[in-house]
Amino acid sequence: MAKSMFDNICEERLFANLFDKYSKSLHDFLYYKFGSHLNPEDKVQEAFIKLWDNCGKVSADKAKSFLFTVASNSVLNDIKHNKVVLNYQKLKPKDYTNETPEFIMEEEEYMQKYQNALAKLTEGQREAFLLNRIEGKRHKEIAELLGISVKGVEKRLYGALKSLRKEIEGI
Template structure:
């Protein structure tokens, strides 16, 4: 049968003795091996917490090895995590397209139809319409640019809108 050790790690005095004996060595080991960027003192503390949580499973003579192994694994996990974070930060997240392929095809087809419909407009209609809707010019500004009256510009835009509406399904403009 297994003899239970005289000194159990779960006893507060024994655990405190282990802590006082090994905390500095563990901190130094982690600091020398991995540097300060991964918080070696935090990982050492986490290792002692894991030792306390597993105190019934670990014998006194295995405590030091357990602490160093757990602390080393914690540091390695932190390094892996930082690599994942770095890789994620280096990705260009703007390139992800969440539109369905069907939507992309429909959008391209609609754009082609829109271009063809614009070609059916007279030059005067197309210029007035695009100045108003694309460049957001006011009717009076367009009239001044083209050397015509405001009513002529309004008529050109209205007639262009009427042609586009007849040529394209679901065509509307704000």
């Protein structure tokens, strides 16, 4: 049995004919079944893109079924996703902590002292300290970034630590 040229939907002419034949009915099906809020136009386009991607696997007589199944599943997946989003929005954020009010107040005071102490450091000390402690860079990496020797970095870091200890009691 010879294969006709209409069995190959990868051919542009046949694919265009399938689009012309089924796109309106597919859109109407999605619109009537699910409404317009889930963008039936987009789902029709996505279904035809999937058909084009799988044109070698889908025969012309199965194309309609393929399109309607893919489009319907796509809309159902969006509905499931929207349900997850709504359930997540219903969750109330945690409005309590296990920390005592005293701890929270001390933490805020400490952060204020820390910020003030950082502001009092020289620019070189602050830069080296933040690169080391916040970004986790090693002395050699900091030296390369700043264009100074490793000893220069060490001197800046030790000076910064000494100044911070002096400014913030209890470290």
